[in-house]
Amino acid sequence: MYHFQTRIENVGDLQVLLHTVSGGSLTAAAQALGITPAAASATLKRLETQLGTRLFERSTRAMRLTPSGQILLEYAQRAFELLAEGESQLDAERGALVGTVRVSAPSDLARTVLMPMLDEFLHLHPGVKLALNVGDRVLDVLRDEVDLAIRYGELSDSRLVARPLSLAHPVVSASPDYLSRHGRPRTPTDLVDHNCISFIRGGRTSSSWRFGQNGQWTMVRVSGDRIVDDASLAREWAVSGAGIIFMTEIEQRRDLQSGNLVRLLTEWETDPYPLHALLPSGRFVPNRVRALLDFIAGRFAELRRSTTEH
Numbered sequence: 001m002y003h004f005q006t007r008i009e010n011v012g013d014l015q016v017l018l019h020t021v022s023g024g025s026l027t028a029a030a031q032a033l034g035i036t037p038a039a040a041s042a043t044l045k046r047l048e049t050q051l052g053t054r055l056f057e058r059s060t061r062a063m064r065l066t067p068s069g070q071i072l073l074e075y076a077q078r079a080f081e082l083l084a085e086g087e088s089q090l091d092a093e094r095g096a097l098v099g100t101v102r103v104s105a106p107s108d109l110a111r112t113v114l115m116p117m118l119d120e121f122l123h124l125h126p127g128v129k130l131a132l133n134v135g136d137r138v139l140d141v142l143r144d145e146v147d148l149a150i151r152y153g154e155l156s157d158s159r160l161v162a163r164p165l166s167l168a169h170p171v172v173s174a175s176p177d178y179l180s181r182h183g184r185p186r187t188p189t190d191l192v193d194h195n196c197i198s199f200i201r202g203g204r205t206s207s208s209w210r211f212g213q214n215g216q217w218t219m220v221r222v223s224g225d226r227i228v229d230d231a232s233l234a235r236e237w238a239v240s241g242a243g244i245i246f247m248t249e250i251e252q253r254r255d256l257q258s259g260n261l262v263r264l265l266t267e268w269e270t271d272p273y274p275l276h277a278l279l280p281s282g283r284f285v286p287n288r289v290r291a292l293l294d295f296i297a298g299r300f301a302e303l304r305r306s307t308t309e310h
């Protein structure tokens with residue numbers, strides 16, 4: 001008979017290591033685990049004592065992994081992923097999806113498009129719980145605790161697997177009230193005389209708007225009295241008559257259909273803006289995450305068909 005012995009007495013203690021790395025501090029790890037900072041610190045010290053090595057270099061500003069800590073982190077991540085895979089397989093045998101899915105999505109897309117999709121999925125799978133991070137700040141899918149991220153733009157990280165959801169195009173729009181007071185721009189260059197609402201996405205301010213017609217493209221530098229890092233607020237300001245916005249048709253769909261916003265410069269093209277679902281390429285993907293991804297992709301396909309038909 002073989003006896004396996006490890007120096008780590010409680011494998012659950014490794015959660016402190018994982019959460020300290022993802023949160024950047026022991027305080028963040030304690031909050032994530034629902035324990036006190038003192039308890040988190042004691043757990044980390046116990047791990048270091050059992051292993052006979054330092055896992056972090058501590059300073060007043062940050063905690064950095066030592067080479068030993070980096071090695072242990074990688075194996076700890078793989079260990080918990082294997083446990084998650086085992087649990088997922090057991091759930092699959094029972095024919096039910098259970099557990100939490102951690103999703104990150106842009107603010108306005110979450111409110112206007114994703115919310116009914118997520119509600120429907122949770123209704124179909126009552127054993128699933130949703131942890132939704134909403135915001136236009138782009139989370140690090142690999143570092144942060146995210147199972148599935150919905151993101152606009154081209155994929156730039158080869159460590160991520162991207163599934164296309166939609167090829168959206170930005171649309172210029174304003175409310176009827178704004179147009180009655182300020183007139184309707186007839187060409188892209190007319191926008192320089194209007195109050196344009198810009199928003200920050202991915203750390204960049206969208207104040208250069210590009211338009212094409214008959215193979216010729218022009219870039220217009222717009223300005224206005226409002227710049228915001230939340231696309232949802234930009235849209236709400238436009239609906240209230242504060243200015244003109246340049247956002248994807250998906251995000252404006254409801255307001256364009258209801259007449260709260262009026263599409264402008266309809267004879268001009270805009271650059272396609274892809275929407276992807278992102279997954280870490282080297283991480284095990286539980287059945288519940290795959291099921292949600294398939295469900296969302298299916299609903300976006302229906303949206304594309306309905307848009308084409310109309």
